[in-house]
Amino acid sequence: MxxxxxxxxxxxxxxxxxxxxxxxxxxxxxxxxxxxxxxxxxxxxxxxxxxxxxxxxxxxxxxxxxxxxxxxxxxxxLGLVHTWPVVIAGFGNIGRALAKHEGFRERGFPVVAAFDVDPDLVGSTVEGVPVHHPDELTAVVAETGAAIGVIATPAAAAQQAADQFVAAGVRALLNFAPTVLTVPPEVSLRAVDLVVELQILGFHLAQTSEGARRGRRSAS
Amino acid sequence: MxxxxxxxxxxxxxxxxxxxxxxxxxxxxxxxxxxxxxxxxxxxxxxxxxxxxxxxxxxxxxxxxxxxxxxxxxxxxLGLVHTWPVVIAGFGNIGRALAKHEGFRERGFPVVAAFDVDPDLVGSTVEGVPVHHPDELTAVVAETGAAIGVIATPAAAAQQAADQFVAAGVRALLNFAPTVLTVPPEVSLRAVDLVVELQILGFHLAQTSEGARRGRRSAS
DNA sequence: TAGTGTGAATTTCTTCACAGCG
DNA sequence: CGCTGTGAAGAAATTCACACTA
The missing domain is CATH 1.10.10.10 (Winged helix-like DNA-binding domain superfamily/Winged helix DNA-binding domain)
Structure with a gap:
């Protein structure tokens, strides 16, 4: 039981x-x-x-x-008896770094495709990852059996990318864009926001340097 | 009060x-x-x-x-009345992507230096960020007044990088390496592990597809 | 005997619900 | 009247401490 x-x-x-x-x-x-x-x-x-x-x-x-x-x-x-194919929306600095990252494939998360609107990128293959136009997203998700969508677009394009992934049947999303996304409850969503992380560290820096400047707290 | x-x-x-x-x-x-x-x-x-x-x-x-x-x-x-200079240890895919990322400087976290052991990189400047040998870390931290250290090295080198940052007086660290770091209590540490994020999503995928296969839970 | 597994206590976080103010 | 600010209730997560067993 x-x-x-x-x-x-x-x-x-x-x-x-x-x-x-x-x-x-x-x-x-x-x-x-x-x-x-x-x-x-x-x-x-x-x-x-x-x-x-x-x-x-x-x-x-x-x-x-x-x-x-x-x-x-x-x-x-953790479901690691399966391999979960990953697709990446947005092939800028972060998207590219993720595509090149060896750790993903090694650990059961092969990057099988990427999407970008840049005509210079569409049609090319970077580190074995083919770059498609976002219009092809649904088809490519279906072909590749992608399970996880990574959103590495600019903030303005992130919700649309999320909507497309959801419409294509992807039920797990990892968002790197600095914006809050809305997805249906059956879709798992995790967010990694690098600036947020730095700002949290900034908060602690401000706290401690302020404390140092102003003296220790009163003992109880 | x-x-x-x-x-x-x-x-x-x-x-x-x-x-x-x-x-x-x-x-x-x-x-x-x-x-x-x-x-x-x-x-x-x-x-x-x-x-x-x-x-x-x-x-x-x-x-x-x-x-x-x-x-x-x-x-x-959040301490954003100050600007907090950031230095990056490890100039691989992720380190480079972070250095190129415009959002950091815009939001008060300029990347002022990077470190790598690769002799081809040391001495070069990428997107305005000079790359130094790790031996120079203490000196560069002092010169630049770096407040935040980002660790983007391989896992095996991450603890050493953390130790060097701490010794140099950096009191806030952001770790991208897939390993648990030990730092003194006065140092703020946050970790971003991309594979961990994917595995958490994998867990939820496994749960829901298992649920779908096996039918709904018993009510009550 | 050393170390797990777990109820119970504690702490932290979230949500409710409403008094009180502009 | 509408919305904040907050005590109090509730839920979740952590930690304690010890019975139990391989």
Whole structure:
């Protein structure tokens, strides 16, 4: 009776655990404790155990977790038994960098096509990735069986790209454009906004330098 | 008596509100309600009001928020009264894409230098960004007054880059390398891992296609 | 005995709902 | 009257602490 709903916070950490497990397996390690795994994943041991318990009971009391077994279960949970073809909308600096990025293919996310409005790019092939005009998006998604759409267009074009992906049946989107997208609830959407990340860091810089200038907080 | 500790969850949303406010100001809008702002930022109105209340009382009951005033307060909270110079360690696909990215300079985060071990790159200047050898990191950080370090090296070199940045006095890091970094508590660290993002999407794809295959969950 | 798995306590975040002000 | 600002309720995530077992 595996009552499934794995918490989102846990889901977001599973890929990190998986990466650590792959590294450990590569080093020939056969067993890890929650403590060791926590150290390597940058979290605490209680969280590791709680997270892993959502996948089932794959540990052995007094011993730890079998690396190979846990890795397999984790891969399965993350859907990595499949390969998920990725298509990229917008072939500017970021889109191109992603297309060239080897890590994606290696980890089961081959970039199979890209789209751009630039006539100089359309029809060309960059690092094995063919660049199409956005008009062909629906057809190319169908042909390639693309599962994930990456949006790397300018902000002004991002919602339209998202709409096209959704209309073409893509149910997972990764948005790099600096704008909020609206998609139907059955579509998974994640956003990576580089300027937002820098501004969050800026907030902390401002806080601490302000604190330094003005003196420490009052002790309670 | 402004008891400051703004919740992290709120801090992460402030940049999104700011972007919306800048857009609104550009459109000549002078006032927004929490409802409108919520719609544009992709959250709900109660959250907007609670978030903004942490900055102070900058709204007018019955009317809404003054766009210009709120924008100013938000910029101040995010430390955007300063410009924060950025340096990039690792000048591969991602590092280069970041260096070329116009949005950073425009929004107060000029990329002032990059580092790479590749002898063909060292000494060159790409899009106005000089590329140095990592040995010069401390000196260049001091000269440029860099406030934020971006790590775009291979995973194996990332911790060393982080250590060098920290030793040079950089107190904010943005890590793109697929590995967990350890830094002292006074250093702010954020991580962007593209493969992790794809794997999270993969999880949801696996869930929903599994659900579709196996039928709906039991009600109750 | 060492370390998992998990209820319970705690903290953090979100949402509700409404008093109060312009 | 309309909308903010906020206590209070609720939900989610984290952490504690320990019974249990390989």
């Amino acid at each position: 595996t009552a499934r709903p794995i918490p989102e916070a846990t889901v977001a950490r599973l890929p990190v655990y998986l990466r650590v497990l792959v590294d450990l397996a590569g080093d020939g390690v056969e067993t890890v404790s929650s403590e060791e795994l926590a150290e390597l994943a940058g979290v605490n041991a209680a969280k590791v155990r709680k997270d892993l318990s959502h996948l089932g009971s794959y540990g052995t009391r007094g011993v730890g977790y079998d690396v190979a077994r846990l890795r397999l279960q984790m891969s399965r949970a | 402004t008891a400051r500790p703004i919740p992290e969850a709120t801090v992460a949303r402030l940049p999104v509100y700011l972007r919306v406010l800048v857009d609104l100001a550009g459109d000549g809008v002078e006032t927004v309600s929490s409802e409108e702002l919520a719609e544009l930022a992709g959250v709900n109105a109660a959250k907007v009001r609670k978030d903004l209340s942490h900055l102070g009382s900058y709204g007018t009951r019955g009317v809404g928020y003054d766009v210009a005033r709120l924008r100013l307060q938000m910029s101040r909270a």
